[in-house]
Structure formats: structure tokens, C-alpha cells
Amino acid sequence: MSQTRDETILWESFLNGDNHSLEVIYRIYFDELYRYGMKWLKDGHLVEDVIQDLFVRLIQSRGNLAVAQSVKFYLFRAFKNMALDKIRLEKRLVGGNEPSSDTFQLDLSPESSMIDKEEYLIIKSKIENALVQLTPRQREALYLRYIEEFSYSEVSEMMGLTAKGTYKLMSRAIEAIRGQLPAGIFIFLSNHFLRLHPY
Amino acid sequence: MFMDKELKKYRKFTSADFALDDRFISSVLKPDEQANGFFKQLKDLYPHLEKSMNDARKIISSFEAPSEIINNEIKDRIWKKVMEETEGTPVIHIRSRRKYRWAAAAILFSVIASFSAYYILNRQDSTINEVSQVKNKPANDIAPGGNKAILTLADGSIIVLDSANNGTLSHQGNVTVIKMNDGKLAYDKGGAAGKIMYNTITTPRGGQYQLVLADGSKVWLNAESSLKFPVAFTGRERKVELTGEGYFEVAHDASKPFRVSVNDMTVEVLGTHFNVNAYGDENNVKATLLEGSVKVAEGGQSVMLQPGQQAKVSTEKISVVNNVNLESVVAWKEGLFYFDNDNIQKVMRQLERWYDIDVSYEGSIPAALFSGQMKRNLTLSQVMQILEYNNIKYSIVGRRMIISD
Structure with a gap:
């Protein structure tokens, strides 16, 4: 990612006392953090609260923060911990049971930009079936790898988990989904919908 | 060309292996020429891998990426709260702060600039992850079009619609022009106006715009098009003039027929949904009816259309086509390109208008026909990648594209 280096500069500048740099980071990642937060919390106001708390805490603990290799990863990891704390707190307040992360939701793209429509609908329902069968942790791993584009180690x-454990978790998930894909040869590379007609 | 060794590694890959392979994943999520070339070569070398690759690609690309664009006001408000809550927090060890500040300011500027540009272009379409799209765009890629237009008022003054603020833009007679939050333009009729005043809205290449006329009729204007219309409909008919392509949802008013004129052709309606395609570089003017009924007249001839029919008007001749693929006709207003057995020139004419490029051909023109749909918010390189898979060879210099055989 071309901006990684810029972000590292921003992060260091923030560590050195410049809040404007943090604001830039805040604006770069707000939408992504919000989307990720909604997967856990499902309530926009709660997500906004957690984002606010996250950045307050970053500023307050500025002196103790590390130089981040990946700003995004740093933010997401801190954000996840705080979101899970929030869930625990909410559950305690409403007298629920032990906190759990059994809620991680993964949705399919509403309308893939490139797949032929009918084919897409078929695949979508198949994959949806498969997703329900997955464990929340499998869903989360797929989300982090394919949507947030984190590396395996991240x-x-x-x-x-260990790298091996992650690989295992994901490959089981993939196998489960693949098992649901309709057989037969598809017209084209999946995200390239154009069909070439013989002439 | 890639090393055999690199390719060999994939020889026995299953779809799960592909779906977990870093190189493969990034070729799906962030396609570039090198990665595409690599997996194309792999497929040619080991044809048996094609199905696994297709499955893996399907799985990877099937997950949801869109996020809502969160309103800037919310971001401002939360950031303000962060600042309030941390006021007085001591700043520890400040070193070479000045240097960093410059860097931060420069980056802040570029980030804000790219964000606001993106925000304007995509207000009506938030189905792709904005942040990463901005970040991952190759430096020389050409962005898709967006909501852009120029409004010429009755007194000749001009308002650029992609930068004008929301809210009231102008008062003309008793009529107020309002730019709404979603980027639409609306004409609010005050009392009856005196003389008829005309405004013209013009979209450039790579622009589109939506407006609501004073009678409540809605008009979507495609790229490189224009609509001249009265700010209030006071006469006995509602008359507008179109160039390029527009989709109309005309508010019903039996006492005032609505007339769209294109060159010499007129489409006359009482209240209905229809599309008119009158680009100068297309062979003929096409009026397609989705709902209601319309009369299409040219020269001395006229025809009445039923829903699903299309009138093709060429020099002094009107022909009617039945059972038109309506989805393909109005796909543009839904943010899609829709090709239905179209030759490459027809495909390219649409790309020229939306990406503001000029296409020329070297050698013979490829004879392939294209069917399918793709989103109009793709960047040009993403679109071309799709065409490349269909063995279309091209090169781009600036905004000129050359297709070779």
C-alpha cells in the first residue's frame, strides 16, 4: 500500500505531540473502523462511542505507545479490544450472560460489480448457506483477510492464533464454502463478467 | 514472462489453496497487470487449474466490502469530543516537531483533497470501500465519472454543480433553484411566473446529473448531454430540449402535454417513464418507453409506443422495435454499463463518454461482441482489465486509447 509510509510518518508525528497527524489518521480510518465495529456492535451509536474512546486513549497514552509498523493494524487491534470490552459492559448492564464474540456477522456483497446477475444470485445463496455454517471466528478471519486485507500474520x-492455526481455520472455512459452489464450468473468471461471443 | 519455478509451485493447487495464497488474493483484491499476467500464464500452462482458480476467485470476491460513507459532520463532532476530552493532556518529549508538522500538513492536504473529490464523485454510490479505493488506485489510472454538470441560468450566468454548496442556488422570478443534499437539483415553483425563463443543464464527459423540474418531473442526464427547460411550466405545454441521453419520469398532467425535442424529433407524453438516447455519434435517435404511452414524431411521421417498445429515428424514418431489453436501456442511470451483443465500437463509445477518453483503432477492428454488465464506478484500468481478458489489446497515453488487433 502506497500510503503505508506516509501513515508511519503521521503516526510518529503524533507520538511526538502533533494531534493534527492523528486527526488525519482518524479521518483516513473512520469509515473502515466504523464498518468493522458494526460487525461486532450492530449499533452505530455504540460504534461511534468506541471510536471516540479509542482516540481519546491514544492521546492519553501517547507516551507509552510503540512505533507502529502498520497503523491500520494497530488501530484495528486496539479497536477490537475496546469493542469487545464494550460488549461485555453492555451485557453486564442489561444482565446478560458471559460476553462472547458469537455475533460476528459477515455479509455478501449486495451486488457484485462484475459477476453476471443470474449466476451471482445462485452463488450468493449458496455461499450464504455456507456462511451460516461457519463459526464466528472463521467469519472474522475471512473478513480480516479478504475485506480489511490484513496479512496472515496480522x-x-x-x-x-498461531499462523498455522489461522491457516487451518481459514482453509476449513474455504472448503466449506467451496463445497457449496455449483458444479460446472463458469463462463469466465468470476469477477470478469464479460462473455465473449464466438463470431 | 515468469519463472517456471514460480509457476510450478501452483501445479497441484486446490481452490482452497488459491483462496489462501497471498499472491492470488492480491491479484483478486488489487489486480494489476503483473499479477494478471502471472495467473493467465499459469492457466495457459496448467489448464486443469482453471476451475480451482475460478472458484477461489468467486469466494474471495463474494464478501461484502462496502461501507457507508459516514457523514463528515459526525466525524467532526466526534473528533471535537476527543479533543475536549483530552484537553490538557501533557505532550511528552517533543523532538523535531516542526519537520513533522510540515509533513503532516502536506499529507493532510492531499488526503482531504482526495477525500472530498471522492465524496463528490460518489455521493450516490457507496458500494465500494472508499478508503482503500482511493489508496490503491494506480497513479496514472483514470477515475470514473460522477455527478458533475454546469447550470446556465436565464440571465446567462453559470453555476458549476459539482462545487456549489447545497441549498438555494438562485432565485429566478418566483422560482427557487435548490441543490439538495444528494446532489440533485430541484426547481421549486413559487407563484405563477411572468415570462418563460429557460435554464440549461449541461453534463461534460464523465458527468451525470439528476434534476427535478418545477412540475415534479424527474430527469436523469447522462454524460455529454444537455437539457434546456423552463424554470416554471406556465404555458399550455411543457417543453424541453435534449441532447445526448436522458431518462424521464414525467409527472402526470393531462392538461399540459410534456414534449421532449431532439433535433427535429419530438416525444410527446402526458405522464410516463421513458429514455431518449440522442448522441450524435450513435446511428439513430432512440426513444424507449418503460411505462405509460408516448408519441414519437419526426418530420411528418409519428408513432405511438407501448411499454417495452423503442422508436428508432433516423433520417426521415421511424422504425419500432418490440420487446426491447429495458434493463439495458436504463442501466446507465442505475450506475451500470450494460452490453447486449454490442460490438467493440459501441462499448468504447460509452467508455469515451464516461471516462473522457478518445479511442482509436490500429489495424483491423476486433470483431468480438460483448454482453454483460459492469459498474460505472470502476476505474478505467479495472474496466480495461476486463476487456484484456477478452483478448482486447490496448495502450493508453494520457486520455488517448489505442485498440490494436
Whole structure:
């Protein structure tokens, strides 16, 4: 990613006392953090609260923060911990049971930009079936790898697994989904919908 | 060309292996020429891998990426709270702060600039992850079009619609022009106006715009098009003039027929949904009816259309086509390109208008026909990648594209 280096500069500048740099980071990642937060919390106001708390805490603990290799990863990991704390707190307040992360939702793209429509609908329903069967942790791993585009080692760290464990978790998930894909040869590369007609 | 060794590694890959392979994943999520070339070569070398690759690609690309664009006001408000809550927090060890500040300011500027540009272009379409799209765009890629237009008022003054603030833009007679939050333009009729005043809205290449006329009729204007219309409909008919392409949802008013004129052709309606395509570089003017009924007249001839029919008007001749693929006709207003057995020139004419490029051909023109749809918010390189898979060879210099055989 071309901006990684710029972000590292921003982060260091923030560590050195410049809040404007943090504001830039805040604005770069707000939408992504919000989307990720909604997967856990499902309530926009709660997500906004957590984002606010996250940046307050970053500023307050500025002196103790490390130089981040990946700003995004740093933010996401801290954000996830705080979101899970929030869930625990909410559950305690409403007298629920032990906190759990059994809520991680993964949705399919509403309308893939490139797949032929009918084919897409078929695949979508198949994959939806498969997704329900997955464990929340499998869903989360897929989300972090394919949507947030974290590396395997980052996904592992975020999930508290070894690299091997992550690979295993994901490959089982993939196999389960693949098992649901309709057989037969598809017209084209999946995200390239154009069909070439013989002439 | 890639090393055999690199390719060999994939020889026995299953779809799960592909779906977990870093190189493969990034070729799906962030395609570039090198990665595409690599997996194309792999497929040619080991044809048996094609199905696994297709499955893996399907799985990877099937997950949701869109996020809502969160309103800037919310971001401002939360950031303000962060600042309030941390006021007085001591700043520890400040070193070479000045240097960093410059860097931060420069980056802040570029980030804000790219964000606001993106925000304007995509207000009506938030289905792709904005942040990463901005970040991952190759430096020389050409962005898709967006909501852009120029409004010329009755007194000749001009308002650029992609930068004008929301809210009231102008008062003309008793009529107020309002730019709404979603980027639409609306004409609010005050009392009856005196003389008829005309405004013209013009979209450039790579622009589109939506407006609501004073009678409540809605008009979507495609790229490189214009609509001249009265700010209030006071006469006995509602008359507008179109160039390029527009989709109309005309508010019903039996006492005032609505007339769209294109060159010499007129489409006359009472209240209905229809599309008119009158680009100068297309072979003929096409009026397609989705709902209601319309009369299409040219020269001395006229025809009445039923829903699903299309009138093709060429020099002094009107022909009617039945059972038109309506989805393909109005796909543009839904943010899609829709090709239905179209030759490459027809495909390219649409790309020229939306990406503001000029296409020329070297050698013979490829004879392939294209069917399918793709989103109009793709960048040009993403679109071309799709065409490349269909063995279309091209090169781009600036905004000129050359297709070779």
C-alpha cells in the first residue's frame, strides 16, 4: 500500500505531540473502523462511542505507545479490544450472560460489480448457506483477510492464533464454502463478467 | 514472462489453496497487470487449474466490502469530543516537531483533497470501500465519472454543480433553484411566473446529473448531454430540449402535454417513464418507453409506443422495435454499463463518454461482441482489465486509447 509510509510518518508525528497527524489518521480510518465495529456492535451509536474512546486513549497514552509498523493494524487491534470490552459492559448492564464474540456477522456483497446477475444470485445463496455454517471466528478471519486485507500474520495476531492455526481455520472455512459452489464450468473468471461471443 | 519455478509451485493447487495464497488474493483484491499476467500464464500452462482458480476467485470476491460513507459532520463532532476530552493532556518529549508538522500538513492536504473529490464523485454510490479505493488506485489510472454538470441560468450566468454548496442556488422570478443534499437539483415553483425563463443543464464527459423540474418531473442526464427547460411550466405545454441521453419520469398532467425535442424529433407524453438516447455519434435517435404511452414524431411521421417498445429515428424514418431489453436501456442511470451483443465500437463509445477518453483503432477492428454488465464506478484500468481478458489489446497515453488487433 502506497500510503503505508506516509501513515508511519503521521503516526510518529503524533507520538511526538502533533494531534493534527492523528486527526488525519482518524479521518483516513473512520469509515473502515466504523464498518468493522458494526460487525461486532450492530449499533452505530455504540460504534461511534468506541471510536471516540479509542482516540481519546491514544492521546492519553501517547507516551507509552510503540512505533507502529502498520497503523491500520494497530488501530484495528486496539479497536477490537475496546469493542469487545464494550460488549461485555453492555451485557453486564442489561444482565446478560458471559460476553462472547458469537455475533460476528459477515455479509455478501449486495451486488457484485462484475459477476453476471443470474449466476451471482445462485452463488450468493449458496455461499450464504455456507456462511451460516461457519463459526464466528472463521467469519472474522475471512473478513480480516479478504475485506480489511490484513496479512496472515496480522490476522493471526488479531485472533490470538498461531499462523498455522489461522491457516487451518481459514482453509476449513474455504472448503466449506467451496463445497457449496455449483458444479460446472463458469463462463469466465468470476469477477470478469464479460462473455465473449464466438463470431 | 515468469519463472517456471514460480509457476510450478501452483501445479497441484486446490481452490482452497488459491483462496489462501497471498499472491492470488492480491491479484483478486488489487489486480494489476503483473499479477494478471502471472495467473493467465499459469492457466495457459496448467489448464486443469482453471476451475480451482475460478472458484477461489468467486469466494474471495463474494464478501461484502462496502461501507457507508459516514457523514463528515459526525466525524467532526466526534473528533471535537476527543479533543475536549483530552484537553490538557501533557505532550511528552517533543523532538523535531516542526519537520513533522510540515509533513503532516502536506499529507493532510492531499488526503482531504482526495477525500472530498471522492465524496463528490460518489455521493450516490457507496458500494465500494472508499478508503482503500482511493489508496490503491494506480497513479496514472483514470477515475470514473460522477455527478458533475454546469447550470446556465436565464440571465446567462453559470453555476458549476459539482462545487456549489447545497441549498438555494438562485432565485429566478418566483422560482427557487435548490441543490439538495444528494446532489440533485430541484426547481421549486413559487407563484405563477411572468415570462418563460429557460435554464440549461449541461453534463461534460464523465458527468451525470439528476434534476427535478418545477412540475415534479424527474430527469436523469447522462454524460455529454444537455437539457434546456423552463424554470416554471406556465404555458399550455411543457417543453424541453435534449441532447445526448436522458431518462424521464414525467409527472402526470393531462392538461399540459410534456414534449421532449431532439433535433427535429419530438416525444410527446402526458405522464410516463421513458429514455431518449440522442448522441450524435450513435446511428439513430432512440426513444424507449418503460411505462405509460408516448408519441414519437419526426418530420411528418409519428408513432405511438407501448411499454417495452423503442422508436428508432433516423433520417426521415421511424422504425419500432418490440420487446426491447429495458434493463439495458436504463442501466446507465442505475450506475451500470450494460452490453447486449454490442460490438467493440459501441462499448468504447460509452467508455469515451464516461471516462473522457478518445479511442482509436490500429489495424483491423476486433470483431468480438460483448454482453454483460459492469459498474460505472470502476476505474478505467479495472474496466480495461476486463476487456484484456477478452483478448482486447490496448495502450493508453494520457486520455488517448489505442485498440490494436
